[in-house]
Amino acid sequence: MTRIALYQMTSGIDPAANAQDIAAAIAAAAAGGAEMLFTPEMSNLVDRDRGRAAASVHDEEHDPVLAAARAGAAAYGIWVHLGSIALRGADGKFANRAFVIDSSGDIRARYDKLHLFDVDLPTGESWRESSAYTxxxxxxxxxxxxGAMGLSICYDLRFADLYRALSTAGATVLTVPAAFTRPTGEAHWHILLRARAIEAGAFLIAAAQTGEHADGRATYGHSLVIDPWGDVLLDMGDAAGIGFADIDLNRVADVRSRVPVIAHRRAIPAVQVIA
Structure with a gap:
């Protein structure tokens, strides 16, 4: 068995305070025997006031949460998946970027969110991520x-072709750090995450934001770890804090031998549309 830890956060508008929280979470994860810690989307800042947020968004070199994650990983000898942070991009907009940091504090991978959340919800909530992010x-x-980890962020979850591409490329673990709204979380969070795990025959690790944030936003929580058969190994509910899960890495081969969907995949031929 391999132990992992998830940090379910209620990120605020002050990156320095969030950095302290993540440093403490890394220490707690290491003390609990985890080989890797996973944090949510927007671990450095949750602030829908984009004018105010702009003063707190930095480049990679100067972001305090990224620095805290790298220092903590090195100090405690633990890998960290920093679910995502807002960073300044080259085009004047922000980047929503995930990092995989090894136990020496080195950055092993970066991933910028592919699908941006532009929606109007029945509750009256309206989100235009593309107005601020690239x-x-x-x-x-x-x-x-x-294992081989395929990276994604939040709204990416709704695009099954991304996870097909990741598992075809060898991913046996899929990550979906998120800051899901409560209406969409209640409706779709568990269903979609279990579906992605089952379709790929892979572990699914989803660290989430939760609770009432300082900017007035409310997020769904329920950080999850799901095995390749679709069984939920960890559901953290709506309380902030650290959760642990023990995963059997051999489970991937076992499930894929029973339901060999990856081996059976075919290129989809042209669709015939018949009136």
Whole structure:
């Protein structure tokens, strides 16, 4: 068995305070015997006031949460998947970027969110992520102590072709750090995550934001670890804190031998549309 830890956060508008929280979470994860810690989307800052947020968004070199994650990983000898942080991009917009950091504090992989959340919800909530963020341009699989890890972020979850591409490229673990709204979380979070795990025959690790944030936003929580058969190994509910899960890495081969969907995949031929 391999132990992992998830940090379910209620990120605020102050990156320095969030950095302290993540440093403490890394220490707690290491003390609990985890080989890797997973944090949510927007671990450095949750602030829908984009004018105010702009003063707290930095480049990679100066972001305090990324620095804390790298220092903590090196100090405690633990890998960290920093679910994502807002960073300044080259085009004047922000990047929503995930990092995989090894136990020496070195960055092993970066991933920029491919699909941006532009929606109007029945509750009256409206989100236009593309007005402030630039979408990524590449899917990423990175080798880690718990296997080949395919990276994604939040709204990516709704695009099954991304996870097909990641598992076809060798991913045996899929990550979906998130800051799901409560209405969409209640409706779709568990269903979609279990479906992605089953379709890929892979572990699914989803660290999430939760609770009432300082900017007035409310997020769903329920950080999950799901095995390749679709069984939920960990559901953290709506409380912030650290959760642990023990995963059997041999489970991937076992499930894929029973239901060999990856081996059976075919290129989809042209669709015939018949009136």
């Amino acid at each position: 979408a990524g341009e590449a899917a990423v699989v990175v080798s880690t102590p718990i």
